Amino acid sequence: RLLTADLRGALDRNEFLLHFQPLVDAKDSCTRGFEALLRWKHPTRGFVSPAEFIPLAEETGVIIPLGEWIIREACRIAATWPPRISIAVNLSPIQLRHSDVPAVVRTALGESGLDAGRLEIEITESVFLEATPATLVALTKLREMRLRLSLDDFGTGYSSLSYLRRASFDKIKIDQSFVRDLPCETSNLAIIRAIVDMATSLGMTIIAEGVETEAQRVCLLQQGCHQFQGYLFSKPLPAEEAAALIAAPP
Ligand code: G
Ligand code: G
Numbered sequence: 001r002l003l004t005a006d007l008r009g010a011l012d013r014n015e016f017l018l019h020f021q022p023l024v025d026a027k028d029s030c031t032r033g034f035e036a037l038l039r040w041k042h043p044t045r046g047f048v049s050p051a052e053f054i055p056l057a058e059e060t061g062v063i064i065p066l067g068e069w070i071i072r073e074a075c076r077i078a079a080t081w082p083p084r085i086s087i088a089v090n091l092s093p094i095q096l097r098h099s100d101v102p103a104v105v106r107t108a109l110g111e112s113g114l115d116a117g118r119l120e121i122e123i124t125e126s127v128f129l130e131a132t133p134a135t136l137v138a139l140t141k142l143r144e145m146r147l148r149l150s151l152d153d154f155g156t157g158y159s160s161l162s163y164l165r166r167a168s169f170d171k172i173k174i175d176q177s178f179v180r181d182l183p184c185e186t187s188n189l190a191i192i193r194a195i196v197d198m199a200t201s202l203g204m205t206i207i208a209e210g211v212e213t214e215a216q217r218v219c220l221l222q223q224g225c226h227q228f229q230g231y232l233f234s235k236p237l238p239a240e241e242a243a244a245l246i247a248a249p250p
């Protein structure tokens with residue numbers, strides 16, 4: 001079992017780092033941006049998955065300082081990339097409820113010099129399960145700061161179309177569970193078609209996650225997805241490798 005004490009000290013001991021997975025254009029497979037994915041290099045256990053420690057960080061409140069560090073670190077690194085490359089950062093619902101995310105973002109943009117238009121915030125539908133008025137105020141403020149909002153893991157949770165409109169999302173990320181069994185699974189295809197129709201009519205960008213095969217890529221392109229993310233293009237990369245990929249595309 002992971003020790004809470006380990007987690008609390010990990011930030012001060014510089015044990016966290018970010019990896020970056022390309023978000024590619026569906027038409028030409030060029031990298032348009034990256035999603036920042038948190039990694040914990042534990043001194044004795046090696047790399048620990050965020051799926052294991054994010055829930056613990058949320059329970060213990062460590063997600064507040066950790067979430068702030070993630071935003072600042074992602075902006076710092078993205079500011080070294082060409083301006084056409086964007087950065088997507090995952091936000092925990094707890095973070096959105098219990099910290100002043102717009103203030104944290106403002107600080108991160110200021111100290112890095114990153115243009116706000118290059119920063120994308122990813123939140124899951126679970127944000128709306130216990131959304132307080134403050135949650136929607138924070139999302140509205142982020143929009144007013146010209147950030148883009150992206151709805152992560154779409155289709156897996158509680159979806160309210162009215163929230164989609166009120167928070168005015170720019171982007172929907174189709175969850176990898178719908179992509180996994182393509183192109184043969186016709187019920188998933190029907191769901192993807194419905195999501196694409198809805199998101200297109202709302203003017204949103206549609207990205208499919210977990211794209212692993214050429215057959216999936218072709219199928220999703222035919223369905224009208226705008227961007228792809230997945231092992232077919234690249235796994236999440238250390239910062240140096242992400243920079244190398246930008247400098248010398250495959
Ligand atoms: O990259 P990986 O498959 O290991 O990520 C596992 C889970 O951890 C995913 O659901 C992802 O959204 C989450 N995660 C990864 N990085 C972050 C982060 O920086 N902040 C938050 N809140 N969640 C993250
Ligand atoms: O934030 P989110 O829950 O969407 O996190 C994306 C997760 O999916 C990360 O843990 C990342 O490592 C993982 N991932 C990215 N590409 C692929 C892929 O092609 N296949 C699978 N199975 N997982 C992927």
Ligand code: MN
Nearest residue numbers: 035090122152
């Ligand atoms: Mn994500």
Ligand code: NA
Nearest residue numbers: 152153175209
């Ligand atoms: Na996802």
